[in-house]
Amino acid sequence: MSKRPWYAHFPADYERKTSHLTMIQDGAYRRLLDHYYATGKPLPTIVDNLYRICRAFVSDEKTAIDEMLYQFFSLQADGYHNTRADEEIKKAQDIGIKRRNAVMTRYTIEPTNVEQLYTQSQSQSQEKEKYQKKAPAPPALDPNFISFWQTYPLKIGKLAAAKSYAKATNGSDTTPELILAAVVKYRDNPSRDPKFTAHPATWLNQGRWTDEPTEMAKPVRQPLW
Secondary structure (H helix, E strand, O other), rough: OOOOOOOOOOHHHHHHHHHHOOOHHHHHHHHHHHHHHHOHHHHOOOHHHHHHHHOOOOOHHHHHHHHHHHHHHEEEEEEOOHHHHHHHHHHHHHHHHHHHHHHHHHHOOOOHHHHHHHHHHHHHHHHHOOOOOOOOOOOOHHHHHHHHHHHOOOOHHHHHHHHHHHOOOOOOOOOOOHHHHHHHHHOOOOOHHHOOOOOHHHHOOOOOOHOOOOOOOOOOOOOOO
């Protein structure tokens, strides 16, 4: 059973901040929030774990998770934080403490002792988490790279492609718009054989956006006799 079986949802606030999202992006964001509130703590830093938690199995679903992390969460030492979720969880914790104190006072039990036990339990939990091995945080995704990744016809080696993209766009003569336009031409080129489509990192490392466009060879018309 989760630590928090329910949480307050404010439809007007949510709609105002998420009206630009697609249906799949909205679903990804809600699943991330559900896990955040259910556990009462930041999201794990290992993105593959978040894919499993949110049941994101195909490329578009995983991309939506990446985009929602980039837009609505900030990576800190203990995980991905959402400011509004942190505020609501803190409010709920404060209310819980006040209600517990009221009950203890009613039955003539010293609230201070209860708070000491609660603080000691929290301290032990934090001490345990401190010694747990944490995976290195994944790199933040550039929105321009996300557009490149969604457009590129082969989805292989995302992290390697992200590094190659950052290196490629670091030059003064190369812009995200130039690369994206070249990717569209490469994707839609009728003479491109899908079996021999370059990996995205290879395509970037080789500067393929500077390639001259190729045309499909015209078939030779055979005589009818």
